[in-house]
Amino acid sequence: MTALITWPGNEAFARGLATRLGSSMLPLVLRRFPDGEAYIRFEGDCRSQPVAIVASLDRPDEKTPGLLFLADALRDEGATSVGLIAPYLGYLRQDARFQPGEAVSSKTYARVLSGAFNWLVTVDPHLHRNRSLSEVYTIPARVVHAAPAIAAWVAANVKAPALIGPDSESAQWVSDIAARIAAPWLVLDKTRRGDRDVEVSIPDPTKLKGHTPVLVDDILSSGRTMIAAAKQFRALGAANVIGIGVHAILGGDALTALHAAGISKVVTCNTITHPTNGIDLTDLVAEVHEFRPARAQRPARGTTIRPKSARKER
Ligand code: R5P
DSSP states (O other): OOEEEEOTTOHHHHHHHHHHHTOOBOOEEEEEOTTSOEEEEEOSOOTTSEEEEEOOOSSHHHHHHHHHHHHHHHHHTTOSEEEEEESSOOSOSOOSOOSTTOOOHHHHHHHHHHHHOSEEEEESOOOSSSSSGGGTOOSOEEEEOOHHHHHHHHHHHOSSEEEEESSGGGHHHHHHHHHHHTOOEEEOEEEEEETTEEEEEOSOGGGGTTSEEEEEEEEESSSHHHHHHHHHHHHTTOSOEEEEEEEEOOOTTHHHHHHHTTEEEEEEETTSOOTTEEEOOHHHHHHHHTTOOOOOSOOOTTOOSSOGGGOOOO
16 A cells, blocks of 8 residues: 655645555655755655655745655665655646747656656646647646546536636536536637736637626636636626636735635635635546556656556546
């Protein structure tokens, strides 16, 4: 059985997983030296057993060096494999070079994590130009979809819902959720002009008459995408607009701004700990994690340890 280590901030999610999997937990000591460098120590015995670290990778710059140190320490102390359960996987958005000199951070970050961990499990990664994680990650990477849990929440909490995606990329998850609860759905036309400057339009508002708009996005970051969408529906006279996000990054004033735009309820999945968390994904992640094979050897940097066609992503 895989033992789990919780990265600070992921306690509830890791506890939920451990309960479902029957895993033991290895305590982690993490502190900062006066210059800000990370001191890492795990407690307990990891010899001859697989270990997984539960660490959501929002604010990845703060966490990544410590995670790499911890993975090495576990392997040095005898763990047979070290996996990463990252309910949110950061550094996926910059997946291409749009201007000369730009860093393609998704590629570099994937190379670093692939060199440190034996496998990875994540939830709805933000894949755009890369169609699958296996295009950048060279370790087995499993994807969990939040759609079944979101569909169950909507069915239990919203009368006559219509599922709305803010852009064409969102069609994949919005159509999946809608199909599960036999609700109508559509995606909006979105133009992003800057980090906080987003415009959307509704292609066919008549389709939604008599329904409660339920906006669903994978990432809620500045909240500007959802705010732009909510304003359109409020202008059309929708009395109640619900906003659902898989990953609640929601920095600064984002949550206040979402409510100010007329969204009556903002609910998110618990991939990133946040007061809006209302949809628990630990069951879905535990289901996948149980099938992870234990791997004895650390993959060599950049080595594909099984052919693309054999990798399981769903
Ligand atoms: C973009 O492609 C994503 O799916 C989200 O729509 C975006 O990341 C949301 O960001 P924000 O909340 O800053 O508008």
